[in-house]
């Protein structure tokens with residue numbers, strides 16, 4: 001059975017919703033799945049004067065409390081890793097980068113080599129840096145010698161109006177800092193597409209584990 005880790009950071013719930021859909025699709029496809037959220041790196045509020053955002057963040061934190069926090073061992077365990085991050089100025093979110101920095105020892109013993117990896121994102125606007133965010137995260141995959149699995153244009157779901165980015169599923173949240181309405185603009189097509197992307201990634205991992213010797 002293939003081991004799939006869905007590792008994500010989310011502050012206001014959009015990436016969380018996509019990550020849950022990714023995990024459900026992987027489970028349905030028969031994989032062993034670990035859904036893992038990356039912890040915050042600071043206790044300081046990110047936007048102390050932006051009340052709606054802070055309330056939305058609090059609501060998300062409460063809703064995702066039961067999701068286990070990601071550990072480097074989850075990456076060691078996984079054959080495939082599907083990563084989710086909000087776009088922040090066209091880059092992956094800081095807490096996820098902090099988690100990635102802790103892979104140093106695992107990477108040094110080539111523990112991430114040949115694992116199938118793929119990434120998805122959510123940003124406020126469609127041209128707010130979705131592709132650069134995915135590429136900033138995927139850049140790390142090159143260093144690990146991971147096998148990057150893009151969704152490309154390999155299924156009709158990727159051509160639906162709220163999808164269309166071949167680098168990785170990208171949802172557009174708009175103004176999402178609305179407590180009580182978190183992730184309301186993540187579409188059913190986004191959820192189906194991230195499920196498709198995840199199953200494609202685990203299928204590549206299955207082929208790799210059959211065809212390649214690890215280490």
Ligand SMILES: Cc1cc2nc3c(=O)[nH]c(=O)nc-3n(C[C@H](O)[C@H](O)[C@H](O)COP(=O)(O)O)c2cc1C
Pocket residue numbers: 009010011012013014015016086087088089090122123124125126127128129172173174176
């Ligand atoms: C510090 C920060 C920087 C952001 N930068 C961008 C950006 O460059 N482009 C954009 O479209 N949205 C940007 N956003 C909005 C988030 O990407 C967007 O709200 C996303 O849906 C949040 O995902 P989450 O709900 O999983 O946290 C930024 C948000 C924050 C807090």
